[in-house]
Amino acid sequence: xxxxxxxxxxxxxxxxxxxxxxxxxxxxxxxxxxxxxxxxxxxxxxxxxxxxxxxxxxxxxxxxxxxxxxxxxxxxxxxxxxxxxxxxxxxxxxxxxxxxxxxxxxxxxxxxxxxxxxxxxxxxxxxxxxxxxxxxxxxxxxxxxxxxxxxxxxxxxxxxxxxxxxxxxxxxxxxxxxxxxxxxxxxxxxxxxxxxxxxxxxxxxxxxxxxxxxxxxxxxxxxxxxxxxxxxxxxxxxxxxxxxxxxxxxxxxxxxxxxxxxxxxxxxxxxxxxxxxxxxxxxxxxxxxxxxxxxxxxxxxxxxxxxxxxxxxxxxxxxxxxxxxxxxxxxxxxxxxxxxxxxxxxxxxxxxxxxxxxxxxxxxxxxxxxxxxxxxxxxxxxxxxxxxxxxxxxxxxxxxxxxxxxxxxxxxxxxxxxxxxxxxxxxxxxxxxxxxxxxxxxxxxxxxxxxxxxxxxxxxxxxxxxxxxxxxxxxxxxxxxxxxxxxxxxxxxxxxxxxxxxxxxxxxxxxxxxxxxxxxxxxxxxxxxxxxxxxxxxxxxxxxxxxxxxxxxxxxxxxxxxxxxxxxxxxxxxxxxxxxxxxxxxxxxxxxxxxxxxxxxxxxxxxxxxxxxxxxxxxxxxxxxxxxxx
Amino acid sequence: xxxxxxxxxxxxxxxxxxxxxxxxxxxxxxxxxxxxxxxxxxxxxxxxxxxxxxxxxxxxxxxxxxxxxxxxxxxxxxxxxxxxxxxxxxxxxxxxxxxxxxxxxxxxxxxxxxxxxxxxxxxxxxxxxxxxxxxxxxxxxxxxxxxxxxxxxxxxxxxxxxxxxxxxxxxxxxxxxxxxxxxxxxxxxxxxxxxxxxxxxxxxxxxxxxxxxxxxxxxxxxxxxxxxxxxxxxxxxxxxxxxxxxxxxxxxxxxxxxxxxxxxxxxxxxxxxxxxxxxxxxxxxxxxxxxxxxxxxxxxxxxxxxxxxxxxx
Numbered sequence: 001x002x003x004x005x006x007x008x009x010x011x012x013x014x015x016x017x018x019x020x021x022x023x024x025x026x027x028x029x030x031x032x033x034x035x036x037x038x039x040x041x042x043x044x045x046x047x048x049x050x051x052x053x054x055x056x057x058x059x060x061x062x063x064x065x066x067x068x069x070x071x072x073x074x075x076x077x078x079x080x081x082x083x084x085x086x087x088x089x090x091x092x093x094x095x096x097x098x099x100x101x102x103x104x105x106x107x108x109x110x111x112x113x114x115x116x117x118x119x120x121x122x123x124x125x126x127x128x129x130x131x132x133x134x135x136x137x138x139x140x141x142x143x144x145x146x147x148x149x150x151x152x153x154x155x156x157x158x159x160x161x162x163x164x165x166x167x168x169x170x171x172x173x174x175x176x177x178x179x180x181x182x183x184x185x186x187x188x189x190x191x192x193x194x195x196x197x198x199x200x201x202x203x204x205x206x207x208x209x210x211x212x213x214x215x216x217x218x219x220x221x222x223x224x225x226x227x228x229x230x231x232x233x234x235x236x237x238x239x240x241x242x243x244x245x246x247x248x249x250x251x252x253x254x255x256x257x258x259x260x261x262x263x264x265x266x267x268x269x270x271x272x273x274x275x276x277x278x279x280x281x282x283x284x285x286x287x288x289x290x291x292x293x294x295x296x297x298x299x300x301x302x303x304x305x306x307x308x309x310x311x312x313x314x315x316x317x318x319x320x321x322x323x324x325x326x327x328x329x330x331x332x333x334x335x336x337x338x339x340x341x342x343x344x345x346x347x348x349x350x351x352x353x354x355x356x357x358x359x360x361x362x363x364x365x366x367x368x369x370x371x372x373x374x375x376x377x378x379x380x381x382x383x384x385x386x387x388x389x390x391x392x393x394x395x396x397x398x399x400x401x402x403x404x405x406x407x408x409x410x411x412x413x414x415x416x417x418x419x420x421x422x423x424x425x426x427x428x429x430x431x432x433x434x435x436x437x438x439x440x441x442x443x444x445x446x447x448x449x450x451x452x453x454x455x456x457x458x459x460x461x462x463x464x465x466x467x468x469x470x471x472x473x474x475x476x477x478x479x480x481x482x483x484x485x486x487x488x489x490x491x492x493x494x495x496x497x498x499x500x501x502x503x504x505x506x507x508x509x510x511x512x513x514x515x516x517x518x519x520x521x522x523x524x525x526x527x528x529x530x531x532x533x534x535x536x537x538x539x540x541x542x543x544x545x546x547x548x549x550x551x552x553x554x555x556x557x558x559x560x561x562x563x564x565x566x567x568x569x570x571x572x573x574x575x576x577x578x579x580x581x582x583x584x585x586x587x588x589x590x591x592x593x594x595x596x597x598x599x600x601x602x603x604x605x606x607x608x609x610x611x612x613x614x615x616x617x618x619x620x621x622x623x624x625x626x627x628x629x630x
Numbered sequence: 631x632x633x634x635x636x637x638x639x640x641x642x643x644x645x646x647x648x649x650x651x652x653x654x655x656x657x658x659x660x661x662x663x664x665x666x667x668x669x670x671x672x673x674x675x676x677x678x679x680x681x682x683x684x685x686x687x688x689x690x691x692x693x694x695x696x697x698x699x700x701x702x703x704x705x706x707x708x709x710x711x712x713x714x715x716x717x718x719x720x721x722x723x724x725x726x727x728x729x730x731x732x733x734x735x736x737x738x739x740x741x742x743x744x745x746x747x748x749x750x751x752x753x754x755x756x757x758x759x760x761x762x763x764x765x766x767x768x769x770x771x772x773x774x775x776x777x778x779x780x781x782x783x784x785x786x787x788x789x790x791x792x793x794x795x796x797x798x799x800x801x802x803x804x805x806x807x808x809x810x811x812x813x814x815x816x817x818x819x820x821x822x823x824x825x826x827x828x829x830x831x832x833x834x835x836x837x838x839x840x841x842x843x844x845x846x847x848x849x850x851x852x853x854x855x856x857x858x859x860x861x862x863x864x865x866x867x868x869x870x871x872x873x874x875x876x877x878x879x880x881x882x883x884x885x886x887x888x889x890x891x892x893x894x895x896x897x898x899x900x901x902x903x904x905x906x907x908x909x910x911x912x913x914x915x916x917x918x919x920x921x922x923x924x925x926x927x928x929x930x931x932x933x934x935x936x937x938x939x940x941x942x943x
Binding site for chain 1: 632681683712713731732735736753754755756757758759760762763765766769770771773774777778781782785786789828829831832835836838839840842843844846847850851854874875877878881882884885886887888889890892893895896897898900901904905908
């Protein structure tokens with residue numbers, strides 16, 4: 001019986017500790033029950049009065065995974081390739097692009113960091129070459145060694161991810177989610193967990209939006225029109241001139257494009273012509289309705305045809321036919337003609353005159369006359385100066401307001417605008433204008449982010465998952481408990497008691513370590529129920545064997561516990577190892593499974609070895625009673 | 631109540647029959663894996679999965695045809711039993727299409743609305759895994775599996791002698807291969823998904839841990855009895871060890887099987903493949919502890935010259 005004082009103390013201590021950690025969760029349950037029963041107004045009042053208490057309970061309660069309460073889990077990756085591009089800026093050359101492309105491929109295939117792959121790839125091409133020619137900053141000069149540049153790049157990556165996290169946190173906070181979780185994973189990923197989110201489309205847009213706001217000049221209508229004709233001709237199968245003479249022609253014409261535009265035939269005429277000739281096919285005109293002359297609009301493309309249009313325009317020769325420094329961007333708003341949605345394609349200068357950094361304030365508003373939602377923006381003094389000069393110099397022309405490479409509006413400048421005010425119009429809804437304001441005000445992401453993994457569970461499915469988890473747990477527990485009593489009689493009851501204590505311990509450990517309970521986590525607990533009795537089974541079988549050799553009950557219990565110990569420990573340690581490995585390599589729900597598996601092993605060892613022994617010792621030695629091992 | 635009290639089966643002598651059974655199972659499994667392959671879930675292949683709930687019964691094959699014309703590839707469409715009147719009104723749609731999640735989701739909903747205007751389809755669950763992320767998950771899982779096997783091997787080597795280590799690892803490969811083989815054979819036949827995803831990998835590692843647990847208990851007894859009955863032939867000692875632990879082996883496997891069957895029945899769609907793997911794994915794992923791990927130790931013992939002569943017959 002000696003040493004049992006310590007054992008009893010340990011059991012009481014751990015039970016008390018578990019109770020301490022689980023108490024807020026129980027409070028939470030009764031709180032939610034009470035809130036459910038209240039009338040809406042009563043509920044609001046109650047929540048306001050008890051705000052601090054409710055928050056504490058929520059914070060200390062056992063966390064439920066998104067699969068159990070519904071919500072959205074996304075893993076985002078910061079575009080390091082784009083970041084390197086930006087860092088190199090004008091210094092990059094063909095070699096840089098090649099090395100970066102190769103490094104990007106290697107880093108994806110081998111799972112190594114892009115920076116390492118980039119440096120290795122660069123040095124493998126020319127060991128003598130210096131990386132410092134691409135990067136320049138306060139720390140990096142022409143004489144910086146490659147190691148210094150590598151360190152600088154790594155620091156830039158860490159910094160970019162830190163900033164991206166901050167920006168995302170700002171956006172999530174403005175969106176308003178209770179208890180969001182934003183964490184880094186590895187060296188370039190950010191995991192965002194948003195409980196209760198039921199509008200994933202909106203969140204996706206909000207998280208990914210780089211909010212690169214640009215004010216750009218647009219193509220000269222005459223130049224654009226002649227480009228358009230050349231490109232149409234290029235895709236004309238039968239009546240088109242051979243491609244080489246056409247390219248020559250376009251080179252010659254470069255100087256007097258305006259004249260060429262004036263003398264060119266009207267595109268709509270051409271369209272009419274081609275429609276008359278049935279044997280002529282033009283793959284471009286199949287998908288594009290060309291715009292008329294004198295416009296910054298290239299044409300209109302139906303929603304279904306955007307992919308094929310993009311493919312046609314991606315041809316390098318076609319790209320070369322566009323006016324210098326002009327790219328084609330879609331309008332954010334489709335025009336609805338004859339029932340179908342057509343997106344205008346606009347010819348916009350590739351260089352931006354002014355970017356979103358100059359925006360100091362943004363506000364969601366409505367147009368006084370049309371009642372359309374819009375975003376009002378204010379610029380800082382430098383922005384205001386450039387804006388004023390830009391508008392002054394381009395009266396009568398269009399300026400495109402581009403957000404993340406989509407043109408929201410391209411107003412014609414009526415006169416010089418001073419004071420640094422501007423607007424984004426052409427928005428669909430107030431929700432959209434609100435989100436643009438959020439993204440503009442939370443700052444721009446240092447590099448584009450991509451959602452590489454997303455898991456969304458609707459609230460109704462969360463309820464279903466909670467129910468199936470709970471049912472499995474209760475049914476599993478009942479079946480095993482009944483079996484143990486049936487097979488081992490009184491000793492089985494002791495084992496069942498240990499099993500219940502075991503579950504309290506597991507939940508206590510989860511709450512104590514602030515772990516999250518997921519559905520696979522519950523599966524881990526259910527599995528543990530089956531395996532937890534194993535330690536007791538091993539002991540009880542040993543006790544039976546000892547009894548069979550004619551020993552007294554006391555000697556049998558002693559022998560049983562003593563001899564079973566090494567098998568119990570050996571058998572459980574290996575499963576514990578598996579738990580550690582699963583935890584290190586798994587993600588999300590699988591980690592939840594690993595955590596409960598490990599907690600289950602620790603708890604079951606303790607309850608099966610220490611707790612049951614106390615009971616047997618008390619009954620057999622203390623009370624001189626008898627226990628049936630079946 | 632007791633089962634196998636004073637059990638005295640000649641399990642070691644019968645090991646040759648077990649070799650045949652295991653051999654056949656292994657050949658079938660490897661054959662199935664090679665010819666039929668394993669179906670990877672979106673965790674490892676990349677892709678998108680949507681659960682769509684609606685107001686009416688939608689025939690999966692019909693929806694599949696409708697969506698095939700929307701996308702270029704044919705998506706996989708199944709009923710999803712957790713919601714919508716016991717799965718009557720919910721579908722799981724799995725596609726490998728790449729692109730914006732929002733757009734694909736909208737085009738699925740649109741296609742269903744166009745065909746069934748009254749159905750009011752709504753997406754209640756999405757799982758999207760990008761190809762690069764899938765690569766990383768695949769790599770992580772591979773490391774997890776290899777790491778577990780290595781750690782387990784080292785541990786058994788440290789705690790027991792090398793023959794036991796080899797026996798245990800042989801049994802583990804046996805279990806995982808056969809479970810994979812059964813997955814390969816039954817995929818498409820059973821009414822639930824047997825795709826290999828992260829949860830299945832977790833199940834496999836749990837099987838590894840469980841099977842080992844079982845093996846270790848027997849090994850522990852062999853170790854104890856070899857010291858206790860030094861004069862008796864090794865085979866007899868081993869046989870006695872297996873027989874005395876038989877009751878425990880069955881009780882523990884039994885309780886674990888019971889709870890895993892509970893998970894399979896009540897755990898919902900998410901846990902179905904996972905608990906199915908565990909059911910198979912526990913049965914195979916229990917069998918292999920007795921008929922694979924232990925016989926390997928006996929064979930190695932017979933062939934090793936360094937063992938005490940009396941043990942060899």
